Amino acid sequence: MSEDLFGDLSAPTGSGHGPTGSGHGGSLSDTTRAGLPLAVRLRPRTIDEIVGQQHLLAAGSPLRRLASGDTAMSVFLWGPPGTGKTTIAYVVSQTTRRRFVELSAVTAGVKEVRAVLDQARRDLNQGVQTVLFVDEVHRFSKTQQDVLLPAVENRLVTLIAATTENPSFSVISPLLSRSLLLTLRPLTDDDISVLIDRALTDDRGIHPAGDTARAFTLDPEARDTLLRMAGGDARRALTYLEESAAGAEATGSELIDTSTVERAVDKAAVRYDRDGDQHYDVISAFIKSIRGSDVQASLHYLARMMEAGEDPRFIARRLVVLASEDIGLADPTALQTAVAAAQAVALIGMPEVRINLAQAVIALALAPKSNAVVLAVDEALADVRAGRIGLVPPHLRDGHYPGAKTYGHGVDYTYAHDEPHGIAAQQYLPDELSGADYYRPVARGAEAAMVDRLRRIEGILRMHSAAEDPPR
Numbered sequence: 049m050s051e052d053l054f055g056d057l058s059a060p061t062g063s064g065h066g067p068t069g070s071g072h073g074g075s076l077s078d079t080t081r082a083g084l085p086l087a088v089r090l091r092p093r094t095i096d097e098i099v100g101q102q103h104l105l106a107a108g109s110p111l112r113r114l115a116s117g118d119t120a121m122s123v124f125l126w127g128p129p130g131t132g133k134t135t136i137a138y139v140v141s142q143t144t145r146r147r148f149v150e151l152s153a154v155t156a157g158v159k160e161v162r163a164v165l166d167q168a169r170r171d172l173n174q175g176v177q178t179v180l181f182v183d184e185v186h187r188f189s190k191t192q193q194d195v196l197l198p199a200v201e202n203r204l205v206t207l208i209a210a211t212t213e214n215p216s217f218s219v220i221s222p223l224l225s226r227s228l229l230l231t232l233r234p235l236t237d238d239d240i241s242v243l244i245d246r247a248l249t250d251d252r253g254i255h256p257a258g259d260t261a262r263a264f265t266l267d268p269e270a271r272d273t274l275l276r277m278a279g280g281d282a283r284r285a286l287t288y289l290e291e292s293a294a295g296a297e298a299t300g301s302e303l304i305d306t307s308t309v310e311r312a313v314d315k316a317a318v319r320y321d322r323d324g325d326q327h328y329d330v331i332s333a334f335i336k337s338i339r340g341s342d343v344q345a346s347l348h349y350l351a352r353m354m355e356a357g358e359d360p361r362f363i364a365r366r367l368v369v370l371a372s373e374d375i376g377l378a379d380p381t382a383l384q385t386a387v388a389a390a391q392a393v394a395l396i397g398m399p400e401v402r403i404n405l406a407q408a409v410i411a412l413a414l415a416p417k418s419n420a421v422v423l424a425v426d427e428a429l430a431d432v433r434a435g436r437i438g439l440v441p442p443h444l445r446d447g448h449y450p451g452a453k454t455y456g457h458g459v460d461y462t463y464a465h466d467e468p469h470g471i472a473a474q475q476y477l478p479d480e481l482s483g484a485d486y487y488r489p490v491a492r493g494a495e496a497a498m499v500d501r502l503r504r505i506e507g508i509l510r511m512h513s514a515a516e517d518p519p520r
Contacts, residue, residue: 086290087283089252090243095139099282100239101132101232110228114208115140122200122207124185124215124224127232128359129398130281133210137181140208146177153187161192165199178205185209186218193220200226214394234280234359243282244274247289254293256302264293267305274309279357288313335366339374343413350409354402364390367408375412376421378493385411416493424487431481438478473511 092098095105095115104111114121115136125133141148149164168178180199182188188196199205200223207227215224247253248263256262266274270292278285291312292304301308334349353363364386371386389408393401447458462472477484489498 085287086247086254087286090247090250090286091135091138093139093142098132098135098139099242100235103233104230111136111230114206122205122227123209124219124227124229125208125210125232126215126229127212128234128280129212130278130283130285131232131235132282133232134183137183137208137210140179141181146179146206147171148179148181150181150183153182153184153192156182156192158192158195161195165195165204168199168205172204180205180207182207182209184211186211186213186215190220193223197223197226212397217391217395235278235282236280237275240275240278240280240282240285241271243285244271244289247286254290256297262302264296265303267303270304270306270309273306276356277309277313281357331362331366334363335370335374338367338370338409338413339417341413341417343410346409346413347406350405354398354405360393360398360401360405361390363405364393364408367405367412371412373422374417374419375415376418376495377498378416378418378420378490378495380494382412382415416495418490418492418495420487420489420495428484428486431484436480438480440478441475443474444476469508471505471508473508476509 095112098105101111106112110121110123114123125136127133137150147168149168151160151164164178164180168180171178182196185193196207197220200207209219209227211218215229244266248266251260254264256264266289274285274288274292277288288309289304292309295312296302296304296308330349330352334346334353337345337349350363354360367386368383368390371382375382385408389404392404396404442456443459443461445457447453447461453459462474464470464472467473475482487502489495489502491499
């Protein structure tokens with residue numbers, strides 16, 4: 049059965065809510081109802097109350113025009129949890145004169161989507177436009193997204209779709225190309241601190257015994273703890289604060305200190321500053337632990353970063369680099385594992401992706417190590433930057449254009465596949481770099497096999513040099 053989210057459709061437009069609609073498993077309920085979580089009660093009512101996302105809130109920006117009802121564009125809101133995606137949809141619902149309908153991709157199927165679009169078509173015939181908010185749109189199947197496509201293309205509805213995953217991977221291209229993509233950034237500690245202050249002082253916030261004339265006192269160290277644990281997630285910060293206030297009140301206190309916060313969230317505070325020395329110290333220890341093959345320490349630092357709210361994309365990027373820099377061909381599957389983990393971060397997000405990251409960390413920590421790849425490319429780059437370049441040998445140059453043979457280009461080139469072992473004994477490096485030795489495999493893991501193979505290949509290639517320069 050449909051739930052009326054924002055009031056009677058027959059309500060006068062001057063009420064401030066405008067025409068509203070039904071929700072299927074939605075979250076944009078009446079924020080004045082008793083018993084609602086703090087994060088819902090404090091949800092901004094106007095665009096100017098939104099905290100953070102200043103890059104999207106400039107005068108005349110698409111977001112402001114959307115909230116004012118001056119545009120019928122469809123948008124995708126992509127960002128981490130707790131950064132304001134649902135808030136933006138709520139603000140639009142409060143300020144526009146259009147019917148507002150919410151669907152959750154977790155619970156809504158094709159039938160529900162078609163029903164909303166059919167109603168939108170009937171309303172449009174009566175001069176009423178529809179704003180459709182789809183939460184967690186990445187969970188919609190391709191079929192469900194296909195159903196939305198004509199409605200978006202013909203502006204039957206204004207679509208606001210929220211996702212924590214990269215829409216390039218989870219949303220069909222035709223739907224994405226007909227919409228505007230707005231990327232939300234993690235909230236800063238200053239942003240979260242503004243919300244904490246609002247929660248402690250606003251009538252809709254938390255007050256001892258519900259008395260708005262009284263206020264809880266938040267110890268500075270407890271504030272720092274909340275900021276660390278929030279990890280840029282406003283909803284998490286307000287949830288922790290609300291539980292901490294309840295814990296303080298249960299003991300007859302109006303002071304929220306660090307121990308109260310830690311008890312409220314049932315975990316120890318994570319000593320980790322995402323913008324300070326601890327950030328660099330922990331990621332450094334993480335990489336060095338994997339490089340040093342200490343899987344237990346590697347997992348510890350991974351858990352420490354995740355619990356502190358570190359961006360999982362940052363962790364995944366470092367693993368991809370490490371896979372080639374510290375493992376390389378000692379285990380050729382290491383890079384595949386790291387890239388797969390990075391793709392999982394983009395497709396899934398936290399908290400589930402913690403498992404994918406842990407799998408990659410364990411595999412990379414236990415893999416045989418070699419830095420031969422990074423040494424090889426850096427030494428080759430050093431030679432090029434030093435001017436050791438030289439001319440490409442004539443037989444390796446392009447010989448397909450008219451007149452190339454006249455210059456000797458491509459002449460006497462030996463096709464490797466016609467040779468024994470598939471190796472053609474001929475000069476490949478420029479004269480100036482003859483004898484350059486960049487890649488030196490180590491005798492560990494799969495790269496150990498490279499040592500003997502490289503020795504045999506270079507022996508065949510040296511046969512060419514011996515033939516060109518016979519002993520005098």
